[in-house]
Amino acid sequence: MKRAPSHVLALLAGGAMALGTALVQPGNPPGSGGSVRQTGAVANAADEDGATPVRERASSGLRRSDAFREAWELLAARDEPMAVRLANQRKLLAEWAEVDLAGAMDAAMAEAWDQEDGGNGDPAPLTEAFQKAFMENPLAAWKLIQSGRYGVGAQLLRREWVNSVCIKDGLLVISMLDELPMSLRQEAIGSAAVMAGRSPGKLDEILAKMATFPPGEATDQWIAWAAQSIPDGGDPTELRGQWAGAAPGPARNVAMLTWGASLRMADQDALAEEWAGIPDVERGDAAKAVLNQLNADSRGLLPALNLAMAAGEWDYLAKRAAELLGVRDGLGEQGLEEWVLTLPERPEAEPLFRAAMEQYMGSNPQRAREWIAGMPSDDWHTQQALAEYARRALGQGSGREATWALEQIKDPALKAKAMGGQDLIWTDPDE
Secondary structure, three states: OOOOOOOOHHHOOOOOOOHHHOOOOOOOOOOOHHHHHHOHHHOOOOOOOOOOOHHHHHHHHHHHHHHHHHHHHHHHHOOOOHHHHHHHHHHHHHHHHHHOHHHHHHHHHOOOOOOOOOOOOOOOOOHHHHHHHHHHOHHHHHHHHOOOOOHHHHHHHHHHHHHHHHHHHHHHHHHOHHHOOHHHHHHHHHHHHHHHOOOOOHHHHHHHHHOOOOOOHHHHHHHHHHHOOOOOOOOHHHHHOOOOOOOOOHHHHHHHHHHHHOOOOOOHHHHHHHHOOOOHHHHHHHHHHHHHHOOOOOOOHHHHHHHHHHOOOHHHHHHHHHHHHHOOOOHHHOOHHHHHOOOOOOHHHHHHHHHHHHHHHHHOHHHHHHHHHOOOOOOHHHHHHHHHHHHHHHHOOOHHHHHHHHOOOOOHHHHHHHHOOOOOOOOOOOO
């Protein structure tokens, strides 16, 4: 095969025509590449020197699109390993998209993308080929994705569009959040914030944009997601001055979370010192701002949870703090034994207790059993610990350990909750 102008088409061995010789000849009907108008190749009226008319450029693009389509069909006819085929298809689609994005996307989405073996576990093994095209013409690409022509498969293209465009223009993605499905908004915000954090001032632009959104629960959540990418550092006292006393709203939330980021590495003493300057009426919001910003090695996690409890933020704690405790590693060595015993006896504290015990028991189950055995049997904390121990033992198929815990639980409702509808099938005392 002759070497084609495209290195991709050169991959087609045995009878495939090179791009230079596979063009549709004048007089032959063009392909369906009418949407080529949405690509950068024919978006302008002429070349830089003004010599090439739009009609001639479009005609050339349509002929090249037909050549790509023929090459695509030849690729499909080749007998080659899946990994090789996918690599060749992605290379071909990337070049095709520069000529006719609609045609390339039609070809990709006509593949068996919804089959489990379509891409070694990747539900959309071909969509990454459109990264460059999406970055260069984001609005035209979005309009095409939203046209309805791809059905449920459009969600795969939306995800690729989000993550591609965020590389170059996260602010555009943020400005279009209302157009994204709910299932993609957190990913879009996270991707935009992370990529923006790599360029000075870009994350500030994104947060400033979000600060102009209408007040509401959705805006608060979006800002909280984006703010997790704010870098550590800054003077907490100075940053506190930017939100203290400000009227509630998105701008105040951005300022509070920026302040919270400055306390990520604060210990109990540093938090206590900062808290002394916060009025009681603002301490609930302040505690939530700090908890939003804590990461895996934050020394102030447990102290911050205590501050939120003292401020009465139980609804927030039931949703967020259990998640915080549930994803940390090594907290079993950071005083969880003592901390859980300070939790008050109330329903809202149960998720905190359970999350803490998951960490503590997971790191050393035998130590956890010995710890529980040394606690007063009638204490609320002991009963909660036994319930969590039983849940874990049942989940691991250890009937002996589950029985040891369940037999000591006095409240039938708590025992039933610990069993979670499971039957205790262990009967052999010598297990």
